[in-house]
Amino acid sequence: MTVRPSVEVHQAQGMLMVDLGVNAEEAMARLRAHASANGRTLGDVARDIVAGSLTLDRDDT
Amino acid sequence: MIAVDRLAEVFVEVADTLVDDFDVIEFLELLTRHAAEVSEAASAGLLLADPRGRLQYMASSATSVKLLELFQLQYQQGPCLDCFRTGEAVVNTDLHHADGRWPLFAPRAVEAGFASVHAFPLRHRQKVIGALNLFSTDTGRLEPTDVRIIQGLADLATIGLLQERTIRGGEILTDQLHRALHSRVAIEQAKGVLARTHAITIDDAFVLMRDYSRKNHHRLSDVAHSVVTEPTLYPELTAT
Numbered sequence: 001m002t003v004r005p006s007v008e009v010h011q012a013q014g015m016l017m018v019d020l021g022v023n024a025e026e027a028m029a030r031l032r033a034h035a036s037a038n039g040r041t042l043g044d045v046a047r048d049i050v051a052g053s054l055t056l057d058r059d060d061t
Numbered sequence: 062m063i064a065v066d067r068l069a070e071v072f073v074e075v076a077d078t079l080v081d082d083f084d085v086i087e088f089l090e091l092l093t094r095h096a097a098e099v100s101e102a103a104s105a106g107l108l109l110a111d112p113r114g115r116l117q118y119m120a121s122s123a124t125s126v127k128l129l130e131l132f133q134l135q136y137q138q139g140p141c142l143d144c145f146r147t148g149e150a151v152v153n154t155d156l157h158h159a160d161g162r163w164p165l166f167a168p169r170a171v172e173a174g175f176a177s178v179h180a181f182p183l184r185h186r187q188k189v190i191g192a193l194n195l196f197s198t199d200t201g202r203l204e205p206t207d208v209r210i211i212q213g214l215a216d217l218a219t220i221g222l223l224q225e226r227t228i229r230g231g232e233i234l235t236d237q238l239h240r241a242l243h244s245r246v247a248i249e250q251a252k253g254v255l256a257r258t259h260a261i262t263i264d265d266a267f268v269l270m271r272d273y274s275r276k277n278h279h280r281l282s283d284v285a286h287s288v289v290t291e292p293t294l295y296p297e298l299t300a301t
Contacts, residue, residue, distance in 0.1 A: 006246070012253060
């Protein structure tokens with residue numbers, strides 16, 4: 001059963017907006033792209049970004 | 062049993078908030094803190110149904126990773142979902158004997174250290190628009206009077222949402238719920254933005270934003286929306 005971790009996802013979205021210099025929609029697109037490219041769930045990627053153990057670069061996939 | 066003098070203070074504080082500079086997210090957070098306190102629950106949370114009828118996290122008396130997971134889980138299974146579907150409060154459920162009822166939710170709640178759970182419907186006319194959720198670390202039972210008082214607090218949450226309607230000039234309820242849910246999203250995004258901008262924690266970012274809002278007499282939700290969409294509006298807050 002998946003938990004929809006919207007709180008962490010939105011926090012990570014805000015962080016990416018600053019890290020990547022993009023708007024909210026683009027930040028979410030980048031989050032999804034990273035999750036899908038690395039075979040991870042959106043929630044797991046978001047949690048790692050919020051915890052500081054993962055940062056996405058501007059060129060990151 | 063809830064102390065009457067403490068209840069009087071809660072009533073006055075809630076009434077003051079309703080007539081004062083009003084932000085719906087802050088109001089709902091205040092309400093969950095009061096609900097936790099008067100029921101002697103460890104934590105309280107509030108969920109609202111989105112336009113597709115799925116329960117979304119709106120506010121809570123405390124935030125921890127496990128607690129947020131338990132709130133956010135209940136769009137699929139749990140006391141809030143039951144309460145949302147039936148319109149009836151779910152009261153005094155012992156989580157250690159709830160595996161049959163909630164095979165995925167109950168073990169996680171027990172693992173998080175909780176022993177009992179309650180959920181109260183947020184009602185508007187004949188509809189249920191959300192739920193007030195209480196978690197307790199002991200199996201102490203709520204008495205009928207306590208149940209009525211906590212349902213009263215849940216009803217106050219609905220009134221708070223309707224209050225938002227008055228401020229916004231007569232929107233229909235679904236638009237208000239939509240707006241409240243969007244405000245929660247904006248607050249979480251803004252926390253992320255400010256945490257990175259100032260190299261502070263998420264929790265400190267929230268305090269920064271809340272203190273700024275109060276000091277400048279802005280509504281928290283308005284500041285959050287601006288941090289995310291128009292950062293030049295509040296340079297003191299958004300500039301590094």
